[in-house]
Amino acid sequence: MGVTCVIGLQWGDEGKGKVVDGLCREADIAVRCQGGANAGHTVVVGDRTSVLHLIPSGILREEVRCMIGNGAVVDLDVLASEIEQLTGTGLRVTERLMLSERAHVVLPIHRRIEAATEEILGDMRIGTTMRGIGPAYRDKYGRFGIRVGDILSVDTLANRVRALGRVNPIAGDSPDIVEEMMAYCARHLEMLKGVCGDVEHELSLCIARDERIVLEGSQGFLLDIDFGTYPYVTSSNTGVHGLVGGAGVPVSSVDKVVGVVKSYMTRVGSGPFPTEMEEPYQSLAREAGREYGATTGRPRRCGWMDLNALRYSASHNGVTSLAVTKLDTLSCLDTVKVCTGYQHSGEVIRTLPARAILLQECVPMYENMRPLGDLAGIRRLGDLPPAATEYVDMLLRAASAGLELLSVGAGRDAVISAEH
Ligand code: IMP
Ligand code: MG
Secondary structure (H helix, E strand, C coil), rough: CCCCEEEECCCCCHHHHHHHHHHHHEEECCEECCCCCCCEEEEECEEEEEECCCHHHHHHCCCCCEEECEEEEEEEHHHHHHHHHHCCCCCCCCCEEEECCCCCCECHHHHHHHHHHHHHHHHCCCCCCCCCCHHHHHHHHCCCCCCHHHHHHHHHHHHHHHHHHHHHHHHHHCCHHHHHHHHHHHHHHHHHHHHCHHHHHHHHCCCCCCCCCEEECCCCCCCCCCCCCCCCCCCCCCCCCHHHHHCCCCCHHEEEEEEEECECCCCCCCCCCCCCCCCCCHHHHHHCCCCCCCCCCCCCCCEEEEHHHHHHHHHHHHCEEEECCCCCCCCCCCEEEEEEEEECCCCEEEECCCCCHHHHHHHHHEEEEEECCCCCCCCCCCCCCHHHHHHHHHHHHHCCEEEEEEEECCCCCCCCCCCC
């Protein structure tokens, strides 16, 4: 027993929600550790599709307790509506959910700052989800952010909120904003009293009891604030470092790191994307894979598998096993290409360069693969067409990892597990 980290190895939307849901069959606790309502984790159970933004995907399994850790930034409006929506489907939610008092709150001012910042950046804008994530983390590290626990300390809250307004002149220093933020805090006070707790202490007790904990990553490693394609990244550490730090668990408690990799690449928003597909494959992949943002509805940019990116993400996170998702989507394409390295200034590069501008200039070197064949009904490894096996083996070799599972459809049962 111990801690399993689930990490997206691309630019998000790898299918982490479904993988976490599967791993939670054998877990006691699921934790969201970083990011906030920028995430959209889609899980299909029977004929019901749930999109989770803040609450861990483990909530869909009644026996799993769910926590939101210190490293997350929490929009309380989104949390309240997510609790209401999930409770409406018959799940017990507040009884099983604990929110860290150390987590920071995304306040109405943060969405406004973000809209103003993106506007000022013009064609240099990041193309964010507009959920206030960057400004909330900026205030956290500036040390004038509001933590969940601050809202419970009603007497000192107003002073802190006023200070937050003053240090963010870009949003306008009007009493209205302060009033709006105070009203926001007040309207969620009762909810917070019901779900707040010392998540970090609780997790240390769970580890001592040898319970199985799943840390659910959000966004992907290529969007990591340090290791991603900066500045076209999100504002948190999305890899194993962010998960451990955002849940407050010891590094030594982690015994498994599952890397989730989609069988092709996608990205939403601005930033370099060397293997972006040309038409008609761009549209074919987008339609076959329903590649539209679960949070913003934006069409996702689609691209061929990038082994440079996979090697980079897998090695920096110490991935022990791979969950390969949406193989059935790739099998809709009659041409399959894979990028095995980049060329830049006459040199071959086999990792991800640190500078986004350099990555932008890289020319992918492609290898043609055989079309994968029809995979939709397959549930056993031995029944895979040889071309699909070859494709998966290539990914495992690049990641130097074993196989966790293959996903060949949206539903819970559309999985080929490593044991079969
Ligand atoms: P932010 O996280 O809203 O600040 O957005 C920064 C970048 O990360 C933008 O390119 C977003 O499209 C991207 N991003 C943020 N969250 C997700 C996600 O959950 N899936 C995919 N892309 C995301
Ligand atoms: Mg998503």
